[in-house]
Amino acid sequence: MVFIGYKRLTLTEAPRLEITNITRRFGGRPVVDDVSLAVMPGQVTCLLGPSGCGKSTTLRIIAGVERADEGEIRMDGKLIAGGGVLVPPEARGTGLMFQDFALFPHLSVGDNVAFGLSGTRTEKRLRVRELLEKVGLHRYVDNFPHELSGGEQQRVALARALAPRPKIMLMDEPFSGLDNRLRDGIRDETLAVLKDEGTAVLLVTHEPEEAMRMADEIALMRRGRIVQRGAPYNIYNAPVDREAAAFFSDVN
Numbered sequence: 001m002v003f004i005g006y007k008r009l010t011l012t013e014a015p016r017l018e019i020t021n022i023t024r025r026f027g028g029r030p031v032v033d034d035v036s037l038a039v040m041p042g043q044v045t046c047l048l049g050p051s052g053c054g055k056s057t058t059l060r061i062i063a064g065v066e067r068a069d070e071g072e073i074r075m076d077g078k079l080i081a082g083g084g085v086l087v088p089p090e091a092r093g094t095g096l097m098f099q100d101f102a103l104f105p106h107l108s109v110g111d112n113v114a115f116g117l118s119g120t121r122t123e124k125r126l127r128v129r130e131l132l133e134k135v136g137l138h139r140y141v142d143n144f145p146h147e148l149s150g151g152e153q154q155r156v157a158l159a160r161a162l163a164p165r166p167k168i169m170l171m172d173e174p175f176s177g178l179d180n181r182l183r184d185g186i187r188d189e190t191l192a193v194l195k196d197e198g199t200a201v202l203l204v205t206h207e208p209e210e211a212m213r214m215a216d217e218i219a220l221m222r223r224g225r226i227v228q229r230g231a232p233y234n235i236y237n238a239p240v241d242r243e244a245a246a247f248f249s250d251v252n
């Protein structure tokens, strides 16, 4: 029996995503330095750390758009990178959301969500409806992105990323472009949709508050390394050192 966060897991529950000893150097300098990390099915893991610590590079390596110099990545136990294996990004089963989530401006909301879907027209239409209903925007199925508010566009982007049922959602500071007044509400709505779909998530953020709000498990990163991991409550209450405590100090 092992404990991860508050959830008690049997050893038969395997990680959705597992990265082991990943290192990436730029000009000889390790930007990602021996990072190991697991994301369990249905859980949100936050990779949290200050700007420049290597979070986006880690996420890009997992997505397959950046290579690692060392280490291995497994999805549902299957090797997708490392040891001579390099599965291309589109075959990894990852969904992506970034700050600049740009919808296709010339496609309707419904066609944006349907974009990555395969199957018959009816199957696609049903999946689009299901997702737009989950994000509360089905009435806009035939509208165009510019007719929606920023927060609504964000929800359409979420629906689009979830439509093909990714094995894991990789989210890189997806809320940082949003108005302060909207952000908390959109974080909560996003979390509810992700939990409802049962999608595993690796969320990158430099904001402790966001990690505290959304994570089942936090991995605290600093200068390329993971320095602490655990449930949000535990990390907040027992930071590994003074630097970690200072980093959390403005969360209330």
Ligand code: ADP
Residues within 6 Å of the ligand: 026, 031, 049, 050, 051, 052, 053, 054, 055, 056, 057, 058
């Ligand atoms: P974070 O997302 O935590 O802000 P990044 O992963 O974007 O950090 O970057 C970590 C460090 O790696 C930064 O110092 C950045 O300048 C450097 N870096 C990222 N990509 C490259 C690259 N392609 N070439 C050289 N340095 C890079």
Ligand code: MG
Residues within 6 Å of the ligand: 052, 055, 056, 057, 172
């Ligand atoms: Mg970044």
